[in-house]
Amino acid sequence: MNRSICFYFQVHQPFRLRTYRFFDIGRNHYYFDEYYNKLIMRRVAEKCYLPMNDLLLSQIEKYKSKVKITFSFTGIVLEQMEMYAPEVLESFKKLIATGNVEVLSETYSHALCSINKRDEFERQVALHRETIEKHFGVKPKCFRNTELIYSDEIGATVADMGYKVMLAEGAKHVLGWKSPNFMYVNAINPKLKILLRNFRLSDDITFRFSQQSWSEWPVTTEKFVTWLNRIPDNEEIVNIFMDYETFGEHQAVSTGIFDFMAHLPEAILTQTNFKFATPSELAKKLQPVSAIHVPNKMSWSDEERDLTAWLGNALQDDAFDTLYKLTEKMKLVDDEDLIRDWNYLQTSDHFYYMCTKWLSDGEMHKYFTHYSSPYNAYINYMNVLSDFSECVDLHLKTKESTKLKNNLKKQKK
Amino acid sequence: MKVLMFGWEFPPHITGGLGTACFGMTKGLAKNNVDVIFVVPKAFGDEDQSNVRIVNASDITINLDHEKDRMYWNRVQYMEIGSNIIPYVGVEEFTQMVETGSNVYENFRGNVFAPSYEFSGRYGANLMEEVARYALIGSAIATQNDFDVIHAHDWLTYSAGVAAKETTGKPLIVHMHATEFDRSGENINTDVFAIEKNGMEKADVVITVSNLTRQIAIERYGIDPQKVVTVHNAVEPSEKTVLKHDGSKGKLVTFLGRVTYQKGPEYFVEAAYKVLQRDPNIRFVMAGTGDLIQKMILRAAQLRIGNRFHFTGFLQGNDIDQLFSMTDVFVMPSISEPFGIVPLEAMRSNVPVVISKQSGVSEVLKHALKVDFWDINALSDAIYGLCHYKALSDFFIKYGKEEVENIKWEHASYKIKKVYESLLS
Numbered sequence: 088m089n090r091s092i093c094f095y096f097q098v099h100q101p102f103r104l105r106t107y108r109f110f111d112i113g114r115n116h117y118y119f120d121e122y123y124n125k126l127i128m129r130r131v132a133e134k135c136y137l138p139m140n141d142l143l144l145s146q147i148e149k150y151k152s153k154v155k156i157t158f159s160f161t162g163i164v165l166e167q168m169e170m171y172a173p174e175v176l177e178s179f180k181k182l183i184a185t186g187n188v189e190v191l192s193e194t195y196s197h198a199l200c201s202i203n204k205r206d207e208f209e210r211q212v213a214l215h216r217e218t219i220e221k222h223f224g225v226k227p228k229c230f231r232n233t234e235l236i237y238s239d240e241i242g243a244t245v246a247d248m249g250y251k252v253m254l255a256e257g258a259k260h261v262l263g264w265k266s267p268n269f270m271y272v273n274a275i276n277p278k279l280k281i282l283l284r285n286f287r288l289s290d291d292i293t294f295r296f297s298q299q300s301w302s303e304w305p306v307t308t309e310k311f312v313t314w315l316n317r318i319p320d321n322e323e324i325v326n327i328f329m330d331y332e333t334f335g336e337h338q339a340v341s342t343g344i345f346d347f348m349a350h351l352p353e354a355i356l357t358q359t360n361f362k363f364a365t366p367s368e369l370a371k372k373l374q375p376v377s378a379i380h381v382p383n384k385m386s387w388s389d390e391e392r393d394l395t396a397w398l399g400n401a402l403q404d405d406a407f408d409t410l411y412k413l414t415e416k417m418k419l420v421d422d423e424d425l426i427r428d429w430n431y432l433q434t435s436d437h438f439y440y441m442c443t444k445w446l447s448d449g450e451m452h453k454y455f456t457h458y459s460s461p462y463n464a465y466i467n468y469m470n471v472l473s474d475f476s477e478c479v480d481l482h483l484k485t486k487e488s489t490k491l492k493n494n495l496k497k498q499k500k
Numbered sequence: 501m502k503v504l505m506f507g508w509e510f511p512p513h514i515t516g517g518l519g520t521a522c523f524g525m526t527k528g529l530a531k532n533n534v535d536v537i538f539v540v541p542k543a544f545g546d547e548d549q550s551n552v553r554i555v556n557a558s559d560i561t562i563n564l565d566h567e568k569d570r571m572y573w574n575r576v577q578y579m580e581i582g583s584n585i586i587p588y589v590g591v592e593e594f595t596q597m598v599e600t601g602s603n604v605y606e607n608f609r610g611n612v613f614a615p616s617y618e619f620s621g622r623y624g625a626n627l628m629e630e631v632a633r634y635a636l637i638g639s640a641i642a643t644q645n646d647f648d649v650i651h652a653h654d655w656l657t658y659s660a661g662v663a664a665k666e667t668t669g670k671p672l673i674v675h676m677h678a679t680e681f682d683r684s685g686e687n688i689n690t691d692v693f694a695i696e697k698n699g700m701e702k703a704d705v706v707i708t709v710s711n712l713t714r715q716i717a718i719e720r721y722g723i724d725p726q727k728v729v730t731v732h733n734a735v736e737p738s739e740k741t742v743l744k745h746d747g748s749k750g751k752l753v754t755f756l757g758r759v760t761y762q763k764g765p766e767y768f769v770e771a772a773y774k775v776l777q778r779d780p781n782i783r784f785v786m787a788g789t790g791d792l793i794q795k796m797i798l799r800a801a802q803l804r805i806g807n808r809f810h811f812t813g814f815l816q817g818n819d820i821d822q823l824f825s826m827t828d829v830f831v832m833p834s835i836s837e838p839f840g841i842v843p844l845e846a847m848r849s850n851v852p853v854v855i856s857k858q859s860g861v862s863e864v865l866k867h868a869l870k871v872d873f874w875d876i877n878a879l880s881d882a883i884y885g886l887c888h889y890k891a892l893s894d895f896f897i898k899y900g901k902e903e904v905e906n907i908k909w910e911h912a913s914y915k916i917k918k919v920y921e922s923l924l925s
Binding site for chain 1: 783785793794797798800801802804805806807808810811812819822823
C-alpha cells in the first residue's frame with residue numbers, strides 16, 4: 088500500500104516594535120524597529136531561506152514530482168522580503184513555479200483574530216489570498232491558521248469561507264488513543280477535512296535534532312526512516328509540520344540539519360512505502376475516518392498545546408482586549424498607514440513576548456523575545472497602542488468633518 | 501566657617517532625593533558664606549562642583565599602620581556592624597554563605613582591609629562593608645583637612661561622622677532625611693537602626709527634615725528632644741522656563757518616585773482605576789522603578805487600564821522636566837515620607853499637587869490637596885477635581901508657584917548655619 092508523507096513549512100517574521108516610550112505618544116507615529124527587523128531578515132535569509140531553498144530546489148530537480156513540499160507565508164514576512172531580501176522572494180517564486188509546491192492560506196499578519204473576531208478574520212484571510220496570488224500566481228485551496236490554532240468553531244468558519252482542508256495540531260489531549268496519522272473531518276461541518284500534525288516526528292527534527300542529552304541523538308536519515316517504517320501499515324499519512332526557520336536558524340548548520348534534509352527524500356523514496364504529498368492532494372485522495380471533536384482551542388505551541396503562550400495572563404488579556412476593541416472603528420478607516428499598523432499590531436508575536444510561563448517552555452520563549460521582560464513587552468506595546476488609537480480617533484473625526492463639509496457644499500449648490 | 505560634609509550621592513548620580521537635597525543645601529550654604537568639603541564614596545567626575553569641593557572617598561589612601569586608624573577600626577568593631585547580618589543580601593545568598601561555612605564576619609573584615617578596595621558609589625550588596633570602610637576613611641579625611649563642624653547625611657555616613665568627631669573633637673551634626681521606619685515599615689533592619697541611634701546619640705545636634713521625622717527620632721530612637729531641630733527641605737528655583745504642553749490630548753496625572761512600599765504606588769493605581777471609571781480620557785503615568793514595579797504593571801493590566809496607565813521606568817534630568825511640562829496633576833500618595841521634595845518641583849513647574857497627610861512636606865505646603873494615603877476615594881476625588889474644575893487647578897497653579905518660590909534653600913541653609921554657629925560659640 089502507498090502511504091503519504093506531507094512536509095509543511097511555516098515562513099513568518101513579525102514586524103518587531105521599536106522602544107516606544109511614553110513621551111512618544113502623540114508625537115511620533117512610527118512604531119517599528121526597521122534596523123532590527125532588517126537585521127533579522129538578512130540573518131535568516133543568509134542562514135536559512137537561501138540555502139534551504141537551494142537545497143529543496145535541487146531535490147525537486149532531481150526527483151521531479153516525487154518530492155512535494157508545502158509552504159505557508161504570512162503577508163508580513165513577504166513584505167519584509169520585498170523590503171530587505173528580494174532575492175529570497177525570487178527564490179521562493181522559483182520553487183513554487185516547479186509545480187511541486189503547494190502554498191497555504193492563512194491570516195495576513197499572523198493574527199489571533201480567529202479567536203474572537205470573525206469579520207476581522209475574514210478580512211485578514213482575503214487580504215492574504217490577494218497577496219499570495221499577486222506574488223506567486225496561485226490560489227490557495229487549503230487553510231492553516233496562525234500557530235495551527237484550531238477548534239470546532241474555527242474549523243466551521245474556515246469551511247464557510249470555502250476551504251476543503253485545514254491543518255491542525257495532533258494534540259495528545261485531543262486525540263487520546265487516536266492516531267494523528269489519518270484524515271479527520273470537522274465536527275460541525277464534515278465537509279472540512281482536517282490534517283493533524285504528527286508532533287513526535289515533527290519535534291524530533293524541530294526541537295530534538297541537536298539535543299545531545301536525548302537518547303536517540305544524533306538523528307540520522309536511517310533512524311528517521313526506521314521510525315516511519317515502524318508506523319502501523321493501516322495508518323495512511325504522516326504530517327511533518329514545522330517552522331521553516333528550523334533549518335539553519337533554530338538548528339544551526341553545524342548540527343548537520345542541512346545534510347540530513349539533503350538525504351531524507353532519497354531515504355524516504357527508496358526505503359519506505361511513503362510518497363510525498365501536499366494537503367490538497369491528500370484531501371482528494373483520502374477518505375476521513377471520523378470527526379475530530381475540539382471544543383476548546385488548541386495550537387501547536389508549548390507543552391500545553393493551547394493558547395496560553397499568547398493569552399491568559401493579565402498583561403496579555405489587557406493588550407488583546409484593548410487592541411480588538413478597535414475592530415469596529417477600523418472598519419471605517421480608509422487611511423493606508425493606519426490599516427498597515429492595524430495589521431502589524433495584530434501579530435501574535437507581540438503577545439508571545441508578554442508570556443510569563445517560565446517553567447515548561449521558558450527557554451523557548453526567551454529564545455524568541457528581544458525584550459528584557461514580559462513587563463517591558465507589555466509597557467511598550469500598550470504605549471504604541473495608546474498612540475495608535477489616538478491616531479484612529481483623530482482620523483475618524485477628520486473624516487466625519489470633511490463629510491459634513493461636503494454635504495453642506497452640496498446643499499448650497 | 502567650613503563644614504566637613506559626608507554624603508552618599510550627589511547629582512547627577514542619584515538614586516533618590518538625598519542627592520538633590522544635598523546639592524540644594526550646599527548651594528544655599530555657599531550663599532550664606534559657609535565653605536563645604538563634601539565627601540561622597542565615589543565621585544564620577546561630572547558632578548557640579550561650582551559650589552562645593554567634592555572629595556572622592558575612593559581617592560583617599562589609608563595607611564593601615566597609622567595608629568589612629570587602627571584605633572578607630574577597633575571602635576568600628578565595637579559598633580556591632582560585624583554581626584552575621586548583612587543588609588541587601590538575599591536570603592538564599594546569605595544561606596549559601598553560612599552553609600559553605602565561610603565566616604561572614606571574617607570576610608567582611610578582610611574585604612574592608614583589602615588595599616585595592618573601591619567604593620561602588622551605589623547602594624549595593626556589600627553596603628555594610630562600604631559603610632564601615634567609609635567610616636575608616638572619614639577619620640583619615642578629618643585629620644587631613646581643616647574645618648569647624650562635621651555634618652553627616654543619613655545613616656550611611658553616620659559612622660564616618662562619628663569617626664571624624666572622635667579623631668578631631670569637632671562638633672557633629674547628623675541629618676535625618678529618612679529613618680529606617682520610613683524605609684522598611686515595622687520590619688526594620690536592626691543594624692541600620694543601631695547605626696542611626698548611635699549616630700544621633702553621639703551627635704551634638706540632630707537635624708530632621710520635618711516634625712514628623714523629629715517625632716520619630718524622639719519617640720522611637722529615644723533621642724533627647726532638646727537637641728533635635730527641624731529644618732524643612734526646600735527646592736531650587738527653576739532656571740528653565742518650560743512651556744506648558746497644551747492639554748488637547750486629555751489630562752495627565754503623574755506619580756514620580758521609587759516604586760516601593762514607602763511611596764504608596766498601589767494607592768495611585770487603584771485611584772487611577774476609579775477616576776477612569778468616570779473619565780476614560782485621563783492618562784496616568786508612573787515614573788520610576790522599584791521592587792513593586794512588576795506588581796503595579798500586573799495590577800494595571802488586571803484592572804484593564806493598560807492603555808491609559810503608562811510606565812516610564814527611571815527618569816532623570818530633562819525627562820523629568822518634560823514630564824512635568826505635560827502633567828496636569830502630580831500625586832504623591834506616600835505611606836511614610838520624611839519630607840518629599842518632588843511635589844515642590846512639580847509646583848515649581850506649574851503643576852497642582854495632591855499629597856498624603858503622612859508626608860513631611862504637607863507641614864510646609866498650603867496650596868496642595870492633602871489626603872490620607874489609604875483613602876483612595878478622597879485621592880480619586882482630588883484627582884478628578886483638579887482635572888475638571890478649572891478654577892480649582894488655576895488657583896493651585898498660581899498660588900502654588902508663589903508659595904514654592906519662597907521655600908528656598910537659601911533660607912533653609914541659613915537655619916542650618918545658625919545651628920553650626922550655636923555649636924561653635
